[in-house]
Amino acid sequence: MAGQVVSGGAAPAVARLAPTTPRPIPEATVARLATYLRVLLAEPGRAVISSTELAALAGVKPAGLRKDLSYLGSYGRRGVGYQVDTLIDQLRRSLGAHQAYRVALAGVGNLGQALAGYAGFAGRGFKVAALFDADPGRVGRRLGDLMIHDIAEVDQVCRAEAITIAMIAVPESAAQQVVDALVGAGVRSILNFAPGFLTVPSGVELRRVDLALELQILAFLQAGKGRS
Amino acid sequence: MAGQVVSGGAAPAVARLAPTTPRPIPEATVARLATYLRVLLAEPGRAVISSTELAALAGVKPAGLRKDLSYLGSYGRRGVGYQVDTLIDQLRRSLGAHQAYRVALAGVGNLGQALAGYAGFAGRGFKVAALFDADPGRVGRRLGDLMIHDIAEVDQVCRAEAITIAMIAVPESAAQQVVDALVGAGVRSILNFAPGFLTVPSGVELRRVDLALELQILAFLQAGKGRS
DNA sequence: CTATGTGAACTCGTTCACAGCT
DNA sequence: AGCTGTGAACGAGTTCACATAG
Numbered sequence: 001m002a003g004q005v006v007s008g009g010a011a012p013a014v015a016r017l018a019p020t021t022p023r024p025i026p027e028a029t030v031a032r033l034a035t036y037l038r039v040l041l042a043e044p045g046r047a048v049i050s051s052t053e054l055a056a057l058a059g060v061k062p063a064g065l066r067k068d069l070s071y072l073g074s075y076g077r078r079g080v081g082y083q084v085d086t087l088i089d090q091l092r093r094s095l096g097a098h099q100a101y102r103v104a105l106a107g108v109g110n111l112g113q114a115l116a117g118y119a120g121f122a123g124r125g126f127k128v129a130a131l132f133d134a135d136p137g138r139v140g141r142r143l144g145d146l147m148i149h150d151i152a153e154v155d156q157v158c159r160a161e162a163i164t165i166a167m168i169a170v171p172e173s174a175a176q177q178v179v180d181a182l183v184g185a186g187v188r189s190i191l192n193f194a195p196g197f198l199t200v201p202s203g204v205e206l207r208r209v210d211l212a213l214e215l216q217i218l219a220f221l222q223a224g225k226g227r228s
Numbered sequence: 229m230a231g232q233v234v235s236g237g238a239a240p241a242v243a244r245l246a247p248t249t250p251r252p253i254p255e256a257t258v259a260r261l262a263t264y265l266r267v268l269l270a271e272p273g274r275a276v277i278s279s280t281e282l283a284a285l286a287g288v289k290p291a292g293l294r295k296d297l298s299y300l301g302s303y304g305r306r307g308v309g310y311q312v313d314t315l316i317d318q319l320r321r322s323l324g325a326h327q328a329y330r331v332a333l334a335g336v337g338n339l340g341q342a343l344a345g346y347a348g349f350a351g352r353g354f355k356v357a358a359l360f361d362a363d364p365g366r367v368g369r370r371l372g373d374l375m376i377h378d379i380a381e382v383d384q385v386c387r388a389e390a391i392t393i394a395m396i397a398v399p400e401s402a403a404q405q406v407v408d409a410l411v412g413a414g415v416r417s418i419l420n421f422a423p424g425f426l427t428v429p430s431g432v433e434l435r436r437v438d439l440a441l442e443l444q445i446l447a448f449l450q451a452g453k454g455r456s
Numbered sequence: 457c458t459a460t461g462t463g464a465a466c467t468c469g470t471t472c473a474c475a476g477c478t
Numbered sequence: 479a480g481c482t483g484t485g486a487a488c489g490a491g492t493t494c495a496c497a498t499a500g
Contacts, residue, residue, distance in 0.1 A: 025452075026491065027445065034444040038423060050459065059425035062459095063493065070461055078460045078499040095444055096451030103443065114342030115439070120423065124440035125447070165446055189446035195266060195348065197287035205449045207442055211343070212352035214435055215331065216262045216323060217255065218393055218417035219353075221433045223324035254469065278481065290481095291471065298483055306477040306482045 025071045030095070032060060032068050037091040038124070040084055050081035102129035104163045104187065106178050107170035108138055108148055111193055115167055116143055126165075130157050134174065151181060158185035169193040179206070253299045258323070260288060260296050265319040266352070268312055278309035330357035332391045332415065334406050335398035336366055336376055339421055343395055344371055354393075358385050362402065379409060386413040397421040407434070 025033075039057045043049070055065040069076065069087075072094045076082045092098045105116055105128050116128050131148045133139055139150045149157055158166075166187045170178050175194040182190060189205045192198060195213070200206045253261075267285045271277070279297075283290040297304065297315075300322045304310040320326045333344055333356050344356050359376045361367055367378045377385055385391075394415045398406050403422040410418060417433045420426060423441070428434045 025448075027449075028491065030445055030448050031441060034441050034448075035425075039425075052459085057425070059427075061493075063495090066460060067462075067492080074461070076460050079458045080500070081459070094448075094452065096447045097444065101443070101447055110345045110347070111342045114339045117338045118439060119338070120440050121443070124444060126440060126443050164450060165443065167443075189450045191442050191446060197263075197267075197285070199287075205446055207446060209437060209439070209442060211346060211437070212348050212354060213259060213262050214419050214437060215329070215349070215354050215393065215395075216325065216352060217258055218419060218433055218435060219324045219329055220253075220258050220262075220322075221255075222392060222417045256469065280481085289471075291473090292469095294482060295470080295484075302483070304482050307480045308478070309481070 023071055025094070029068045029071055032058070032065075033072070033091055034095055034097075034124075036065070036068070037088065037095065037097065040088050040091070043084070046084050048081045049084055049087075051076070054082070097125045099125070101126050101165055102161060102163050103127070104130040104132065104154070104158055104161075104166040104182070106132040106151060106154070106166060106168045106182065107174075107193075108133045108143060109169065109171075112169035113143060115169055115193075116146070128167075129161055130163060132157075132178075134170070151178060154181045155185040158182070158187060163187065165189045165191075167191045167193065172196045251299055253322070257296045257299055260286070260293075261300075261319055262323055262325075262352075264293070264296070265316065265323065265325065268316050268319070271312070274312050276309045277312055277315075279304070282310070325353045327353070329354050329393055330389060330391050331355070332358040332360065332382070332386055332389075332394040332410070334360040334379060334382070334394060334396045334410065335402075335421075336361045336371060337397065340397035341371060343397055343421075344374070356395075357389055358391060360385075360406075362398070379406060382409050383413040386410070386415060391415065393417045393419075395419045395421065400424045 035058050036054060039054065040049070043057070051062045051066045051069075055062040058065065069082070072090050075086055075090050103126055105112055108116065108131050112133075116131060121128065128146070131143055131146050132151045132154055133148050134151045138148050141148050157163075164187055166182045166189070168175060168178050168182070168190060172194045175192065175196060176198050179190060179192070179198050179200060183200060183204055188203065190200065190207070192206060192208045193211070195210050198206060263286050264282060267282065268277070271285070279290040279294045283293040286293065297310070300318050303314055303318050331354055333340055336344065336359050340361075344359060349356065356374070359371055359374050360379045360382055361376050362379045366376050369376050386394075392415055394410045394417070396403060396406050396410070396418060400422045403420065403424060404426050407418060407420070407426050407428060411428060411432055416431065418428065418435070420434060420436045421439070423438050426434060
C-alpha cells in the first residue's frame with residue numbers, strides 16, 4: 001500500500017529501535033499534541049514545564065495532557081516535569097513536523113486566495129508550493145510568488161515537486177474530479193473546503209472543513225437545543 | 229452541563245403529547261443533520277426518500293442516519309420512507325435554520341476578506357452583516373456592500389443589528405480582547421479562526437477552526453500512521 | 457514530598473439486530 | 479413484505495486514582 005515517495009533523498013541514517021510507540025495514537029490526541037507543540041514554541045527561555053502548567057496554557061486538564069504525552073513515550077521526569085526542548089523534539093518527531101511540507105492548492109477563488117496567502121501555515125511547517133485552477137482567466141497569472149497552473153497540469157507539477165498534501169477550495173460541482181486528479185498525481189492527503197461528500201481510494205486521507213457547518217452548529221447551540 | 233442522560237425507556241402506557249424533541253441531541257449528530265438538510269435541498273422534485281438512499285448521498289450508514297433522525301421525532305413512514313418536505317422542515321426547525329442569521333466578522337485581513345465574501349454562507353442561512361477591524365488603514369473602507377467599523381464600535385453596532393453570532397479572524401495576540409469585546413456586545417456564539425486557547429464566560433459558545441492544525445493531522449496520518 | 461505514567465472506571469457516540477407500523 | 483425506530487452491545491476517548499520514580 002505505501003507507495004514510495006521520493007522526497008529530497010537522504011534515508012534516515014539510524015534505524016533505531018523505537019524505545020516506545022507501541023500504541024496507536026488517537027486522532028483527537030494528535031490534534032492536542034499539535035497544540036502543545038505550538039504552545040511550547042511560544043514559550044521561550046523555559047527549561048522545564050510541568051503537566052499542570054502546560055495544561056493550563058493549552059486549555060486541557062493535567063491528567064489528560066499526561067496521557068496524551070504518554071503516547072509518545074516517557075519523556076518526563078517524575079517529581080520535576082518535562083524538559084522543554086526534549087518535549088518539543090519528540091512532539092515534532094511524532095507529528096512529522098520536523099520537516100517542512102509543501103502543499104498544493106486547487107481552486108484560487110475567493111477562499112483559495114486567502115489560503116494561498118495565509119500566514120499561519122509557515123510557522124507550522126507548511127508552504128503552499130503549487131496553485132491550480134480551471135478558470136482560463138486565472139491560469140497563467142501569478143499570486144504571490146507562484147504561478148497559477150491549469151488543473152490539467154496537476155500530475156506533472158505535483159510529481160515534479162513531490163507534493164503529497166493538497167487543499168481544495170473549488171466549487172462543490174468540481175470537487176470530486178479535482179480530488180480524482182490529485183489522487184492520480186500521487187497526492188495522499190487532501191484537505192477539502194468544499195461542502196459535500198467526496199470519495200477517495202483507501203490509502204488516501206481526506207478531511208473536510210465546512211465553514212458554514214460550523215456556524216450551523218453554533219446556531220443550533222444558541223437556539224437552546226443543546227442546553228447545559 | 230449535560231445532565232443525567234435518561235436512556236430511552238419510554239413506557240408504552242404513557243401517552244406522548246409533545247411533538248418536540250425529548251432527548252438531547254449529540255453535537256456529532258447535529259453536524260450530520262445539517263449535512264442531511266443540505267443534501268435534501270440539492271435533491272429537488274423528490275417526494276419520498278428512504279434512509280438507505282439518503283445515507284448514500286450523505287456518506288453515512290442507514291442505521292446511523294435513522295438514529296440521527298430519531299432525535300427529532302418520528303417523521304418517517306414505516307415501510308415507505310421519509311416525506312422530503314416534512315423532513316426538510318423538521319431539520320430546519322431543529323437546527324434553527326428556519327431563519328437567516330446575521331453574523332459579525334472581526335478581522336478583515338487576508339482570511340477575513342475571504343470569509344466576508346464566501347458564497348457558501350448565504351445558501352446555509354448566514355449573512356455577514358457587520359465588519360470590524362482595528363487597523364486604521366482599513367476602518368472606514370468598504371468591502372463588498374459593508375463598511376468596516378472600528379472594533380471599538382462593536383458594542384454599538386452589534387446591539388443595533390441584534391447580532392449574536394460572530395467570526396473572528398484576527399491575529400492571535402488580539403484574539404482574546406476581541407472575544408471579550410464581542411461578548412460584551414451581546415454576542416453569544418463565536419467561531420474563532422485564530423490559533424490559541426481563548427476563554428469565554430459560561431453561556432457563550434466558542435468553536436475553533438485551526439487551518440494549520442488540519443494540515444498537521446494530515447501530515448501525521450501520512451507519516452506515522454498508527455499501524456506498526 | 458512532588459509530579460509523572462497508566463490501569464481501570466466511566467462517559468459518549470456508533471453499530472447492530474430486531475421489534476413494530478404501514 | 480418493506481422500512482422505520484430503538485434498546486442493547488460495542489468501542490473509542492476521557493477522567494480518575496494511585497502506584498511509581500526522582
